Amino acid sequence: MGDHPSKRNREGNELTDHIFEAPLQHDILRDETYCQLIKQLTGNRNRLSTERGWELIWLATGSFAPSTNLLKEVMLFLRSHSKHSKIAADCVNRLQKTLRNGPRKYPPHQVEVEAVQRNKTQIFHKAYFPDDSSEAFEVESSTRAKDFCQNIADRLKLKSAEGFSLFVKIADKVISVPEGDFFFDFVRHLTDWIKKARPSRDGVTPQFSYLVFFMKKLWTNTVPGKDRNADIIFHYHQELPKLLRGYHKCSTEEAVQLAALIYRVKFGDDSSNLHNISRMLKELVPADLIRKLDPDEWRQAISTSFSRDSGKSPDDAKIGFLKIIYNWRTFGSAFFEVKQTTEQNFPETLLIAINKQGVNLIHPETKEILISYPFTKISNWSSGNTYFHMTIGNLVRGSKLLCETSLGYKMDDLLTSYISLMLTTMNKNRTMRRQ
Known part of the structure; x- marks a missing residue:
C-alpha cells in the first residue's frame, strides 16, 4: 500500500503473489488477510495508501471468501463504503460470486492486477x-x-x-x-x-x-446444416486446411466439386478469376491430388462445376462443402503425423485421426484407414514432450502403440475429452432409462 516504501521496484504481480499465495493454500490465513486489509483501511487518511488498499480488497474478493465467522463483518465493511465508492460496491458483487463459485487456485493474473491499478473493474x-x-x-x-x-x-x-x-x-x-x-x-x-x-x-x-x-474441439454431434452460424464461422474454416493438406481420402470428382465451392466462398458468383485457377490450385485442391490432372484440366473441370451452382451464396457454398466431407469417415478429425516403431505391419510414418469413432491409423500415402480403435477398447494412454503412448485392450496382454511426436499433449487431451464425453453420455442414458 506504499506505507513502507520498498527499496527496489517490484514488477507485475510480484507483490500480489506474495500477499495471496499463502491464503489460497491455507484457509486459516484468509480471515487474517481480510482483517489486515480492513485494519489498514480503517481511519487511513493517506489517499494513495487507501486507493491501493481497496485495489487489494478488490483482488481478494475475487480470489477467496472469508470464513462464515467473519463474513458478516466483511460484508458490513464493504456495504458501509459502497454508497460512496464504486470499487467497494463492486467488491460486494465479487465476494457474492466467489461464495457461489468457490475460491481460485492461483493468485490474481497480471491482467487482473493491471486492470484494477488502472481503475478498471471490467476486464x-x-x-x-x-x-x-x-x-x-x-x-x-x-x-x-x-x-x-x-x-x-x-x-x-x-x-x-x-x-x-x-x-x-x-x-x-x-x-x-x-x-x-x-x-x-x-x-x-x-x-x-x-x-x-x-x-x-x-x-x-x-x-x-x-x-x-x-x-x-469435439465433433460428436456435428451435422452440416443443423447450426448455420457454426458451419459458417467454425466448421468450414476448421475443415478446409485439413482437406488442402491432403489428410482425407478424396476422389478427383469430389476434389473438383469441393474446389468449385471453395472458389465460390472466395469470390462469390464472380467468374472473372476462373482463368487464374491453374495458379491457385494449392488454395483449392488437396496437396496429394494436384498432380492427378494437369493445371488446364483442373481449370476446366472446376469452372464447369462452378457454373452448375450459379447463384449459390458463399455461405451456402460453405455448407455444401461440409455436406460432401460429412460423408467421409474422417470428417471432424484432428490429424497428427507421427512416427511409430511398435506395429511392424504398419508404415513407420503414420497419419493418426482422432474423431468421434475413436483413434484411426491411416496410411500416409493411400489415405486408407489401416485400423480403427474405438474408445471402448483403449485402456490407457500417456504423453510427453516427444511421444504419445496408447494401450489397446487388456493392460497385460493388449497391444501397445508408441508414437514419436511433439504434439502428444494434444492427442492426450483430445482422447481424454472424447472418452470423458462418452462416459458422461452413457451415465445420462442409464439415468434416463431408470426414470
Missing part, C-alpha cells in the same frame, strides 16, 4: 475465431471456461456450445482450457509453467503474451 478479453474474426468479451475473476464459452455461443447465436472449447496460444503451444477451470487460473498456471520451462536469461524473466481462440 474485456478478445477471442479469435477460425474465420479470422474476433470479438471482445467481459471476463471476471469468477469466470470459468464453460461460462466464457457459453457467452461466446450466445453472442454468435450458435444453437449450442457443445463440443466447443477455448484454446490458449502461448509461445509455440496451443492448449485447450478445461471447461471447469477458472479462466484466469488456467492462463496463470500456463504462463508460470512456460516460464519455468524457459528460464530467464541474464537475470531477465521472459514475458509471454497469449492469444485466446474459440473453436470446435
